[in-house]
Amino acid sequence: MLRIVFALALATSCLTPVAAMAQDTSSQQPETTATQATEPAAATAEAAAPDKPEVPTNNEITLGTQWVSGSNTGLFGRYNGQIYKGVDVIGGFSFTGRDPGESGQTFYYDLKGVDLLVQTGRTLRDHFSDHRLRSDINNNLGPESSIDLRIGNQGIWGLDAGYNAITYTGNIINSIYTINGTTGTLNNGLPPWGGATNVPMVRGAVRSYTTATLSPAERLFATGTRRDIFHLNGKYQVGHWTIAAGVRHEHKDGSMEQSLRMNYAGVAFTMPVDYDTDRFDISAAYNTPQLQAALQFNYSRFRNGNLAVTMPFPVSISTLTASSGPFAQSALYSLPPDNSALYLTGMLGYNFAPRTRLTVNGRIGLELQNDTFPANSADPNLSNTLGNPAFHWFDNLNSRNQGTTANSPHDRALIYQGNVAIDSGLTNDIDGRLSYSFDGRHVHLNQFRVWIGGPSPDATANTAVFVVPQNWFRQTAKAELTYHLKRSSNTKLLVDYSVNFTHRANAQVRNATTHRASAQLSSMLGKSLMGRLTYEHSDRSGHIIYGTAWGHLEEGEPETFGTPSGAYYLVPMKSDSVTLRADLAPQGKFSGGLFLKYTDERFHYSSIPNNGVAGDWNLVGHGEGVKRDYNFTVGPDLNWRPSDGLDFHLFYTYERIFFDNRGNGACAESNTGNCAGSAGYFQNKYTNSVHTAGLDAQWQATPKLKLSADYAMSFGSVMFGEFNGVTVPVATVSYQNVIPYPDIKSRLYDLSLTADYKIARNVEWALMYRFSKFHNNDWNDLAAPVQATTDTGTTISILTPGYPPPRYNVSVLGTAFRLRF
């Protein structure tokens, strides 16, 4: 999308809006495009631009127009709702005023409008819906706009009211294929369940759905959401006290890409979004130079206008008998339930002495959810169990029968968090810090169980699955020391050590301990160069329980059998990280910086016990998961000002992300021969490399004419390395002779050119051109919504959203006027 640029935007903010003109950035003299991580003690920081008299105006109006052309503009504009080709009108305003500083009065006001876009005839189309779920989003006005008003008497009271909109058109692209029509039925009058009737249980005119017969029923639906957000905040100050309160209401409407498991491995549909989120805050704060204290109460409430979505089954039945069924002909897909949260937060800061400070933060809260369950709904199946409409195998086990029912969870999560820290100058050259923090969550809910898989709600060929609350208590104690080795060169050594204890209920690792230590050495290297080197090591330990987390809640123990894999974020892990930073403070006309960071994590999984109990595993090898991952980032950032009024900024960043996942199959990793039976161990290596570079230049060509250019590019490459441990002369199943996925490459090119001309003292005109191109060859995105089980087969595997890899190629031409008065 286009945002006409007037402001002296800092490098790489390539989408500065038209209404940035309304901000008086032309009078800014930032130091600005220089990279400044620190101000070295002995460095010279040069003024960024020559002195210019400031225009004595407080008000601005901006009005412009833009023309968008190219391919797949919808994808290009997915973050701002400007998804259509053609001409739009865009504007902004700013009205600012305050009593003169010398007058003794304190009134101020500030009214701003940003990205006030007008489109015509553009609507986020309605999606699959029935009479309850229909949602039309009118995106004509301001899909990305904001209006904000601030008024008050400085030092006494203040009000802030505003509106802003956030539009997002689709997860990946702005439309998906689905066979579900707009009235809760299948497209083209396709009968659900292949035409079989339920009552009486006779075989109807069955249609055998194949890729050929189902494909014509696929229709394209645009997806997207829009948030409309309103807020009102106020504060009142008296003496050292500040009382503040605020309300915020957000409505989010539209649809999102989603999929549902039926007999096919996923059926894409457009999920309705009708969310309301309200928030209320109130606080009281006491501030003096020595003591600061605050108490806050926050209440947040989420409401979903829809409980569930009814989805008819697009399933064909090849065999039916008079005794088959009854079958459910549709599924009920649950949507996010209503919830609310209340938090009470306290904060305290106290300076005991000039070099000793105590800081305390604490929070206690409740997160609540008691929404009505959607009706139980499973997959269609020829079995008269899972498809049974009279499926009641979901029980409330509350043993004390506290009057609760099986209709809602009565879910309450108690949250308690806090930290305390004391900082002090221990000696003239040594500073110290001690801190302690905790984070706890404890969930109360009804005790529920559901039977899965068998013909009746009991243990007959059935599995009991229990609701498992996620509780934890974490504690961290940390000590830090900073030794100022040499003040004149700002040379210092900072070391810290922390220990964390985490206890989780119903988790693979009940108790984990993490030790972490780091050291940082920083110093001026010469007069203008600041360097900082940091090393960090952490070591997490804990015992892995290889079992499901489901068990009798009343008994409190998990089952002893389950999947031989470990949750990587819980299991023992060692991590090392090195960070290097160097910054060259403005040295004459040149400044810059270099950043490098490498983080490496190694995960360890203990052996799987084979207890010889029926139902336990009988596998050789270790439970696995991600074995190792690392992230490496490096790149310079340079600024050059060859003359007054001419600035260049150049940056480059290389980031490399790597994951090594291992898994456990029927064969051990040590097995080098063929494996009989099911798959062997597997290995998946994922490498993601991204090069990002940008150059921007600004030139005050004449006192009236300013030219700007901004170019950015991003090249990404994802490579896969897969092996399944099984090699055979001729592959007959998918886990044999595995060849890695093809590489995925993405390319982004983005160029903006702007000319800003001052027609008169208070009138400016801007002309802007932008070209943006993105290309991606992700094989995962195939423009074929109906996918078969084999490459040339007709048996349906999945009904996908069916969008191709994301690509766009867009040009935007715009012009705008700004009037100051």
Add this chain to the structure above:
Amino acid sequence: MRGNIYRYALGTLAAAVCAILLANASLTDAAPAAAQAPQEALPATSAALYSEGGSATCLGCHNASPVNNIMHTAHWVKGDPRAPAAQHECESCHGPSRAHVEGFENGTFVEPTIVFKGPHISPPAVRSAACLNCHQDATRMNWTGSPHQRNDLACASCHTIHATTDLVRERSTQAATCFRCHSQQRAESFEYSHHPIREGIVICSDCHNPHGSAGPKLVKEFSVNQTCYNCHAEKRGPMLWEHQPVRDNCLNCHTPHGSTEARLMKERMNFLCSSCHSAVSNGSGGAFGGAHSVPGNLATPFVSALANQRMCLNCHSEIHGSNSPNGAYFFR
């Protein structure tokens, strides 16, 4: 045993706190403790050290943009007794600078007491103390010991005071200020799936409090998840069936600044799921068929839903948790 360790740790911490307090009690400055970082104190102040003419003296030399832009800002509202202009004017922030004025009269150059740029720039703690003397409120209460403070950033490292508009406080230009140091996040913001940071729609301060916070990574709330729930409240739950890594930390699966993978995922989704679910017995183990499972690629004898479009989420679509009685495996 575990309880003993906790008690020992807490007891040690308490003893250390007492030791520090006792040690510093003997070092307490007789002057009132100002709200500054404990590492540095503000210079001593007395009326005799301030220039006689106040700002009129300063403006005699420094009366051009950008210096005098500050007169159009909240800092120069004399009706507000807390504002610098209502106290010692320029010297409220730059410190008593009579010596700086008299130096010129005597032909010698003496810097102001607090210098914010140039070869004689004051230490970061001193420069920050000038601001914290007024601005250390609830939002900035945790500045001391915060990552930015530890890395020697001062308030003026990011804020421009002598300007009618402070770029870092404007939504359209804030990210560029942060990206001057956070180059990794800048690069990630260019990747296909990203929070619209560069577009100014979601900006750094929507999630982070750069002045210090009670949570990790300077997030505004006490935890990453609570910060995410501010905008994504539909994920908050609690749900009937909860997916443990979701409730533990959103960052177990997502990388919030940008990713080449869809939906801000850290890794391709089927591999990310096999980070934890890595056994054949639960269906997520294996190489997911490799290249032969991709429709239209090579000769594809074994199309795998696990390699296509939404991958594992083709079926397990309620991945953030489900409130359906049949949502144990996140199908419903």
